[in-house]
Amino acid sequence: MHTSFTGPPAADTHPTPATAEELERHKAAITRLGNELRALVEAAVRTAATPDTLHRVAEGVRHVTGQLTGRRRARADIPEVDEFPAGTRIYSPVTGAGSPLAPPLRVTPTDDGLIGHCTLGIAHEGPPGYGHGGMSAMLLDELMGRACAAAGAPGLTISLQMRYHRPVPLETPLRILARVTGTDHRKSFVTGSITTEADPATDLVTAEGVFVAPDPRRVRALFPGLTADGDPAGG
Numbered sequence: 095m096h097t098s099f100t101g102p103p104a105a106d107t108h109p110t111p112a113t114a115e116e117l118e119r120h121k122a123a124i125t126r127l128g129n130e131l132r133a134l135v136e137a138a139v140r141t142a143a144t145p146d147t148l149h150r151v152a153e154g155v156r157h158v159t160g161q162l163t164g165r166r167r168a169r170a171d172i173p174e175v176d177e178f179p180a181g182t183r184i185y186s187p188v189t190g191a192g193s194p195l196a197p198p199l200r201v202t203p204t205d206d207g208l209i210g211h212c213t214l215g216i217a218h219e220g221p222p223g224y225g226h227g228g229m230s231a232m233l234l235d236e237l238m239g240r241a242c243a244a245a246g247a248p249g250l251t252i253s254l255q256m257r258y259h260r261p262v263p264l265e266t267p268l269r270i271l272a273r274v275t276g277t278d279h280r281k282s283f284v285t286g287s288i289t290t291e292a293d294p295a296t297d298l299v300t301a302e303g304v305f306v307a308p309d310p311r312r313v314r315a316l317f318p319g320l321t322a323d324g325d326p327a328g329g
């Protein structure tokens with residue numbers, strides 16, 4: 095068992111999945127809820143409904159929220175369905191299928207790094223019709239961090255320099271690239287870019303980052319949810 099929970103177990107909660115099949119079922123259910131929540135967020139920030147309707151919907155959402163607060167993971171616990179640090183982070187605000195905050199970014203390897211695909215919605219808006227600059231930074235920070243992990247040196251961002259060349263259009267398929275360009279002991283130097291799928295030659299945003307693999311003696315203190323061999327801890 096990987097994940098620990100706080101609070102009393104509720105009768106309507108599923109026992110912690112143990113088999114690969116149960117994990118897949120759990121991931122599918124998390125993903126389905128994430129899809130519905132993303133649709134709700136998008137509808138909520140786009141709607142022109144009346145105040146009465148908004149109050150009625152808010153009441154319904156409060157009721158739904160109450161169904162998910164019985165059995166919860168603690169702050170530092172790593173969900174059982176996750177592969178930390180290089181793989182699935184199902185509640186990541188960038189790549190997580192289960193997070194209503196995530197576009198989500200779909201990541202695949204390239205010859206020399208990673209490529210990500212996503213489409214930003216109106217919930218990610220900065221200037222009218224365009225993506226928030228913080229969203230661009232979040233997409234790049236995540237993919238650049240994942241590129242370090244894919245290259246065998248998972249690390250945390252110590253510096254991220256952003257250049258915003260052109261606004262990033264909403265509701266337009268995007269292409270995000272990340273590549274490790276060099277290393278120095280525990281530091282990795284990484285570049286990244288955002289373009290549209292339709293025009294991959296025109297950089298909208300570029301970034302340069304430095305990531306540091308934490309001192310191994312600090313990893314347990316930083317991530318108490320990991321065991322000594324780097325797997326999520328039991329709980």
Ligand SMILES: CCCCCCCCCCCCCCCC(=O)SCCNC(=O)CCNC(=O)[C@H](O)C(C)(C)COP(=O)(O)OP(=O)(O)OC[C@H]1O[C@@H](n2cnc3c(N)ncnc32)[C@H](O)[C@@H]1OP(=O)(O)O
Pocket residue numbers: 179235236239240243248249250251252253279280281306307308309312313324
């Ligand atoms: C199994 C293990 C997995 C672990 C890896 C998990 C990765 C999981 C990936 C999730 C996917 C990505 C997600 C998106 C990326 C985020 O969003 S990360 C969140 C934002 N970043 C942070 O919160 C990092 C905050 N900073 C820190 O906690 C500490 O600086 C660190 C990164 C743990 C390094 O601490 P440390 O291991 O004690 O390093 P230390 O020995 O002090 O320094 C090593 C070198 O780095 C330099 N350095 C260290 N920190 C800094 C700094 N803040 N500023 C400037 N230079 C610095 C030092 O000067 C030193 O350089 P040299 O003297 O060798 O030239």
